[in-house]
Amino acid sequence: MKARLLLRTTLLWTFLLALGTPTSPGRTSPGKLTALVGGTLIDGFGGKPLRNSVIVVEGERIRAIGQVGALTIPQNAEVISTEGMSVLPGLWDMHVHLMINGHSDYAHWDKTYPPLLESVIMPASARQLLLAGVTSARDLGAPLKPIVAVRDASPCSSTSRS
Numbered sequence: 001m002k003a004r005l006l007l008r009t010t011l012l013w014t015f016l017l018a019l020g021t022p023t024s025p026g027r028t029s030p031g032k033l034t035a036l037v038g039g040t041l042i043d044g045f046g047g048k049p050l051r052n053s054v055i056v057v058e059g060e061r062i063r064a065i066g067q068v069g070a071l072t073i074p075q076n077a078e079v080i081s082t083e084g085m086s087v088l089p090g091l092w093d094m095h096v097h098l099m100i101n102g103h104s105d106y107a108h109w110d111k112t113y114p115p116l117l118e119s120v121i122m123p124a125s126a127r128q129l130l131l132a133g134v135t136s137a138r139d140l141g142a143p144l145k146p147i148v149a150v151r152d153a154s155p156c157s158s159t160s161r162s
Contacts, residue, residue, distance in 0.1 A: 030059045035073045039082030041065065044089040053087060090135025098125040098150065099142045118146035126150060 034057045041053035052068040064071055073079065099117050101124065103109050113121060129137055139147050
């Protein structure tokens with residue numbers, strides 16, 4: 001039961017990241033039904049992949065998981081096709097450096113780019129992680145003020161959600 005709840009929570013966060021920020025037009029409204037249909041669901045616990053999966057989300061909660069033909073998709077649900085895709089819990093990277101992005105000359109980088117860390121470099125690095133499926137990360141060495149600002153500006157940061 002705990003594993004199923006953890007899977008639902010992780011899938012929800014991955015889904016919410018795809019929807020955007022709390023104030024963006026893509027944000028789900030309370031009670032809105034969405035169905036992710038057709039993908040291969042990987043539970044992250046070593047279970048057998050669930051092909052032709054259906055994930056029904058109501059507002060910000062995963063309400064049901066099943067398969068096409070076995071789980072009824074509510075008529076008023078927005079259907080998002082995940083056919084040909086894998087749907088899985090977001091990955092965690094516990095050793096990242098958002099301030100170091102694609103370079104090898106630390107002396108030049110540290111003199112030239114600090115003014116861009118918070119506004120350009122760190123958000124771009126965070127987006128690269130997200131596009132690679134990493135939904136949670138721990139930065140090990142960034143300057144405190146910029147990294148906290150980037151964290152707080154994230155659509156799924158607990159500090160940015162009310």
